[in-house]
Amino acid sequence: MYKKPLIVLNFKTYSESMGEKAVLMAKYCQEVSIESGVNIISCPQTPDIFRVASAVKIPVFAQHIDSAGAGSFTGHITADCVRSNGAKGTLINHSERRVLLSEIDSAIQASRKAGLKTIVCTNNIAVTSAAAALLPDFVAVEPPELIGSRIPVSKANPEIVSGSVEAVKKINPKVKVLCGAGISTGDDVASAIELGTVGVLLASGVIKAKDPRAALFDLVKKI
Amino acid sequence: MYKKPLIVLNFKTYSESMGEKAVLMAKYCQEVSIESGVNIISCPQTPDIFRVASAVKIPVFAQHIDSAGAGSFTGHITADCVRSNGAKGTLINHSERRVLLSEIDSAIQASRKAGLKTIVCTNNIAVTSAAAALLPDFVAVEPPELIGSRIPVSKANPEIVSGSVEAVKKINPKVKVLCGAGISTGDDVASAIELGTVGVLLASGVIKAKDPRAALFDLVKKI
Amino acid sequence: MYKKPLIVLNFKTYSESMGEKAVLMAKYCQEVSIESGVNIISCPQTPDIFRVASAVKIPVFAQHIDSAGAGSFTGHITADCVRSNGAKGTLINHSERRVLLSEIDSAIQASRKAGLKTIVCTNNIAVTSAAAALLPDFVAVEPPELIGSRIPVSKANPEIVSGSVEAVKKINPKVKVLCGAGISTGDDVASAIELGTVGVLLASGVIKAKDPRAALFDLVKKI
Amino acid sequence: MYKKPLIVLNFKTYSESMGEKAVLMAKYCQEVSIESGVNIISCPQTPDIFRVASAVKIPVFAQHIDSAGAGSFTGHITADCVRSNGAKGTLINHSERRVLLSEIDSAIQASRKAGLKTIVCTNNIAVTSAAAALLPDFVAVEPPELIGSRIPVSKANPEIVSGSVEAVKKINPKVKVLCGAGISTGDDVASAIELGTVGVLLASGVIKAKDPRAALFDLVKKI
Known part of the structure; x- marks a missing residue:
């Protein structure tokens, strides 16, 4: 699948x-x-998972899950519930939604039980090494200072990418290792892969583009 | 409506x-x-909002929203997104998902802009007085030690209910004031209303009942 | 005393x-x-409380306490412990250390028992109204965007100060109401008091001044 | 030293x-x-560090530090401040004070710069493997369910101890690996060391003992 x-x-x-629009x-x-x-x-977004997952056949991931399971956990996002709404995986510990170390571990375990793939952001x-020790499916290294910039991590800081791959x-x-932050072009994707990653995590480079569809086509042109 | x-x-x-099942x-x-x-x-649960709200005409509320709006807030639950998936309101600050004071205020403001009703739990x-000062639509007072018990707050601690109503x-x-914790019968609802509330917040008393539909009918029998 | x-x-x-230097x-x-x-x-800072309190007779306050009491609360700052090290009061919910609504209430209660005065920041x-409903000794309203600026809240936003006093x-x-953010001169203090507060909360205006002692003398010159 | x-x-x-009493x-x-x-x-406790460290020559550690450094971080516990009050190290991520993964990393880095030894609890x-990847001086594995019990981890769950040492x-x-939870006797310490740890982390076994001094002597009798 991946x-x-x-x-x-x-x-x-x-x-x-x-x-x-989602x-x-x-x-x-x-x-x-x-x-x-x-x-x-x-x-x-979490409330959009169901209708997005109902409308497409490509995988849909949650942006975050909590480590809670079934029970008295009002307001928590459970692996089982995003799974039952069509998600196939989830981001965990995104820089905009950091998580306790012990909860990352619990969330990975809950995901595994629920049949969700996991991408732990670092x-x-x-921190990438630490996350990898918890055995998620993917880690995604993203230097926070480059997120939302147009300066791709693969150019601004290739050592953090190749160093993460090695570690x-x-x-x-x-x-498997992904990288993110500042990614917006097919060149950025190509250099991320040259550095040893299996792909990229991005947001504004596509979503905020004048023509997101064209931006997506540009991303894959060199692969 | 209410x-x-x-x-x-x-x-x-x-x-x-x-x-x-939701x-x-x-x-x-x-x-x-x-x-x-x-x-x-x-x-x-948040991921279930869309399909629940699509299936019924009675109001559906979220269990929690964050104070974040549109932007770089990965994994946050926004008022706009739960609204666009059919929610008409939200719980805020449930005892299982406590929130910073300043975030309760922001979440109430975000809800008002998005057209969501708010129930702040205390x-x-x-704390009920403090929550009321932030001008939500409802406060719901729930002594945490009674939540999930079968001992109704309206009997175990009627002073906290009437005191909240007065405050x-x-x-x-x-x-408006709701009360919760230990509610499971029509008698509990009736005494909550006698104490000056407009109604009750409950969970296990219905959800964990052998026959939830019957439990719901029992709840309303005295009203 | 105050x-x-x-x-x-x-x-x-x-x-x-x-x-x-403390x-x-x-x-x-x-x-x-x-x-x-x-x-x-x-x-x-918390670890400096003892030696500062041992060296001066004016009151020393903590910057933050947790709501925990005696027991299994490793790493928490208790009211009793800061009190036994000489503190006479504490800030709670500073904009750089926001606290859950229910924990502000518990921290105020714990402070009262321990004999600590409380200043809840808003x-x-x-939010000032909400904090006041919890009956601390003081609330200190500080618009976060002005903290650390040299633009005094009493000039940039006098309505928030007088509005808080009224509320x-x-x-x-x-x-009692204090105000803060951008305060650095005796004029700022004087106008804060004219707006109905009992005083000010400040930091960089004195601490980062070339001559903090002179800055302090300047602060009190109009009172 | 250790x-x-x-x-x-x-x-x-x-x-x-x-x-x-500290x-x-x-x-x-x-x-x-x-x-x-x-x-x-x-x-x-953090406010007690100064007077404890002034009174004894054996090392004093903090129970927790935040990752913040010098600056606008009201209420945060900095490595520099606990160091300047005599601490030689700190616990990080105790089960009663869990920390974000990225903050554990920052706190370890801040400690290293300040000359503090670090013990990361897991x-x-x-989670022990993850913590070790961040290169603290020590990790201390403690199954939460045994903390405060009188059932020593070294007997109840020796595999978690030896497994942590191997990992x-x-x-x-x-x-280096420590273990904790339920430790109260010299036998417990001896078996912890047999399992490959360099020692133990404990609390109530000594502090809550009728005669803490005697309890301490008992702890070291087999070493």
Whole structure:
């Protein structure tokens, strides 16, 4: 399912990718994914998961889950509930939604039980190593200062990407590495892959583009 | 819309009220609401809001929202997004999901802009007063030690209920008072209303009942 | 003890007011307090409380306490412990250390039992009203966007100050109002008092001044 | 400094180890340490650090630090400040004060710069591995369900201890492993060391003992 280069599109809470626009954005992702053969994952806001997942066949991931399970946990986002609404995976510990170390572990375990793939976001090589030790499916290293910039991490700080790839290999080679922050072009994706990652995590580079569909096509052109 | 006695049913993250079962539970609420003329609000898990709200005409509330708006707030639950998925209101600051004072204020403001009604949960008379000063639509006082028990707050601690009603009247008489914790029968509802509240907030008393539909009918029998 | 105009000096975690420098800064406060008759309260970092409180006779307040009491609460700051190290009061809910609504209430209660005065910080009139409903000794309204600026709240936004004074009067006239953010001169203090407050909360205006002792003398010159 | 078996005594917020009693408790630790040659570290409440560290020559550790440095961080506990008050190290991420993954990393880095040793607490083998990847001086594995019990982790769950020792060896053999939870006797310490740890972390077993000094002597008798 996730063999080819992977593009993870984080819809954040942008108005351009909420509600019915979330469905449209996911359909663009699906169109580009089918035409290019590149895996594209959509991460809509939590309340949008059901209608997005009902409208497309490409995988939909949550942006966050809590570690709570069934029970007295009002307001918590459970792995089981996002799964039953069609999500196939989830981001965990995004820089805009950091999580306690012990809760990252619990959330990964809850995801595994529920059949959700996990992408744990990290901010440097040491934290990437720590996250990899918890055995998620993916880690996504994103230097926070570059998020939302147009300066791609793969150019601004290639060492953090290649260093993360190496560090994860030592901890557990089954964990795959993504990188993010400042990604907006096909060149950025290509250099991310050259640095040893399996793909990228991005948001504004597509969502805030004048033509998101065209931006998606540009992303996959070199793969 | 909320003139008659009000019953707010919190689905928590119970497996008995998740996914398709959340839809079913909300349909029971609708049936009982129509037959009895009592307002019943369903509060499903966040990812379930869309399908529940699409399936029933009675109001659906979120269990929690964050104060974040549109933008770079990955994993946050925005008022706009739950609204666009069909929610008509939200719980805020439930005892299982406590919130910073300043964020309660921001969440109430965001809800008002988005057209969501707000129910701020509190744990004692002083905190009820504080919450009322932020001008939500409702406050719901729930002594945490009674939540999930079968000992109704209206019997175990009627002073906290009547005291909250009085305190809120002084702060702002437009804010309506609910009470919760240990509520499971029509008697509990009746005594809550005698104490000056406009209704109750409950969860396990219905959701964990052998026959939730019957439990709902029992709740409204004395109103 | 707190009859005259009150100046609360927050040492934050500035290096200029840490360790032995915290003791020196508190001694400046004491000197100016004695000469001017104005109450000045020092708020050093938590680990510095003991040596600052041992070195001066003017009141020393903590910058934050948790709501936990004696027991299994590793790493929490208890009212009893800061009291037994010489603190006479504490800030609660500073904009750099926001607290859950229910924990503000518990922290005020714990402070009262331990004999600590409480100053609850707030960010707007509604939140000031809410804080006042919890019956602390003081509320200190500080618009976050002006904190650390040299634009005094009393000039940039006098309505938030006078509005807070009025709102608190309605909730409970025993609660006294301070204001903060951008305060650095005697004029700022004078206009804060004209707007109905009993004094000010400030930090960088004194701590980061070339001559903090002179800055303190300037603050009290118009009172 | 930390060559011999190590006993880390967490004073928590117990009344039996606060204020002047914290000083007394640390003096017992010192007496037993000198007589036995076993390293004993005292972890008093943050406001007590200065007077405890001024009264004894054995190392004093903080129970928690935040990742913030010098600046506008009201109410945060900085590495520099606890260091300047005499602490030689700190616990991080105790089960009663869990921390965000990225903040554990920042706190370790801040500690290293300030010259503080670090003990990161963990709850299972995976989290221990993750913590070790951040290169603290020590990790201390403590199954939360056994904390405060009289059932020693070394008997109830020896696999979590030996598994942690093995896992850390693979990640980075320089990181030393402690274990905790339910430890109260010399036998417990001996079996912890047999399982490959360098020592133990404990609290109530000594602090709540009728005779803490005797309890400390009992702890070291088999080493």
